[in-house]
Amino acid sequence: MDNQLTVIPPRPEVRQHNALINSSFVLNTLEWRAFTAILSRIHPDDEEFKEYFIPAPELVGDETGGSAYSQIKSLAKRLLNRTLYVELLGPKGERVSKPDYEYISFITKARYMRQRGGLFVKVNPDFVPYLLQLTQRGNFTKSLTAELKSLNSSHSFKIYWLLSEYRTFGARTFTVEDLRFRLGIRPEEYTDRFNNFKAKVLDKAQEELADTDLRFEMELLRVGKAVKQIRFTFNAGPLVLEPSATKLPFAVAKPATAMEPWAMSLLAMGVAEAGCEVIRRHLVEGQYPVDYLDYVVEVLQRPRKAKIRKPADYAYKCITGKLLLEEFRRSQEVLPAPAVKPVRKSVVKPVAVAPAETIYQLEEVREMYETPGPFAKQADRAPTFEQHIERIYLSQGFVLDVREGQQVLILRH
Template identity: 35%
Template structure:
């Protein structure tokens, strides 16, 4: 049913959390292992749109935002002609929601219930752009993750086969172990291959496994070999896949812009988990970002167990490699990352200096007014102090929003040690810390 809007009707709108988004191929997709290992039946274009949106979800997000995307940029990102792309996007959204994610769960009485979770909550189509929001029911798979699979968009956007994409995700989830075993029936189910399709094993191997093997090695950061793991009679029961890093592709995709993004993301996450800014900068100067990521992920799995000193545990995990990361420990061997570290450190110091200057200028302005007026009445002094609070708090809100938008760590109390506005920042932090990611 189509609802026709009129001037007298209240218009349905998105929430006020609109974000004008730009998607880059080096953005990271983070999704729970549970989502990776759930049956999905999506086309390549449905996957491209869905995971482009997922790449915009940040670890510190509390809920999903409504993203405004330019159709021209989406078409370019997907490598598709802009002609007719507007309608294709709309059909893609409809296609996504026509294939809900089916999740089975067991209630306390051991009764199994089935949830159908839709991928997109809302979409609005305007001239040259779409505004779109993921379904809130997906939050459990994409926000505040403890056990998750992570990869960069560029690894999947160029894939032409949905089987290649799904197999890439399934192998990426076990990359750190170097192998994964699938029963044939299990793999067919995860790849959504109907019972009546590709029934001959030689066809299954040629169309699915061998084609995926070639395409994944050509276009992604991993490669694999596979062999028969077990037979039952003359039939193949299971395959074992051996997973390797595709180092040539990893290096060829790294750019200065991508390195800046990786370093800034890691720095933000360390600070968000309570590691001091000074120590966080020291860490990114000493270790490779992928190595840090592996050890952060290791700690996050244990966070709910009540670690007494989370920042201290994170530091120990990184220094001692609790995760037994297979990535190179020392980040100093990659000049692009070293350049990015210097850029991040300098950019952060410069922005913090600007922010403090603005806040202190506001404070000095009001102090000058008080000195000129020399208010004698308690009520006048109270009003001016309230105005100082109100103005500084508004500016702190603006600074915080700017830093989030530009992927900069938030201001910390340590930044105000020599500042006249330290007490105001502490009060602002106490009032708003529920909404802050640190």
């Protein structure tokens, strides 16, 4: 077998399904290196897993002799026994809103090939939907192999992937419980003080990722004195697909005449086109109904004491973070009608109903244009405010008008 094994060189990029990125499992540093090395040998067009040989230097660096042999032999045994707690996919390979999880063995065969100086592995075919043909499914994240090679902490690898999934938007927020789950941290770990979790997991990842393309800052969001959420912000440019990659089904720009009403409303509010693509993907996956988007927009338009400084950011976070989803569901519940006494029939004159309107004050639109948030990138804006009005509003059916002495943009439904 040693002589017949075809050596597949590593590729400059690695990919995995977003469901696998968000699954709950932990690997040690050596296992993460093997995991990355396997992914780097999978081509976007592969339809089945091959037998993969990983040279020892990719795993243990410059170490040679007995030390390298001992580490890789031990690694082969651990990989064979390693199970990942994986988020299960829908019938078409899509993510679902309330997924089930299952323990799945990642490797079916592993051994140290001493004469060739490396590790031989075979991947469990159950991972085909998570690692193969991802260019056609579109629900995946890619990263550069070189960036991952500089990481040494186990949790740094996973945090890198979790942030890379959101690199287009420059921010991602987790509850503490959710992040612990995705990192595969046991319930009894770091339970005495949050500072221990921060120092040994978050701070260490921040230090290591500072040398990658996903350098991040953290904001600890508290309720009282307790940290409940962690907001990561970062400035990472999008990664360009290789020329051989198939176009994603959700990356095709829609002409203005085919734009959905909810997308028109969000674009008018200042949400970037890339943000609308993520929301469109969530709708296809059934993570929330389209009526939920209208509900969020309606909530933002309600009178309030404090003005929302960046409506685009707020809308995007409310929708994709499902912050108002439970409130929306409660609003859809039909309450039993109270019993009423019968009344005499009377003639009711029909009342004309005014057409529904979406109204934005021109000054607020200008403020959103001049001070975009992280979800309304500069690259998505027109060069001038007038061109922005034409592209986002007038071309979608809005008209300029004056209401109560102020210029407004009106869309009549």
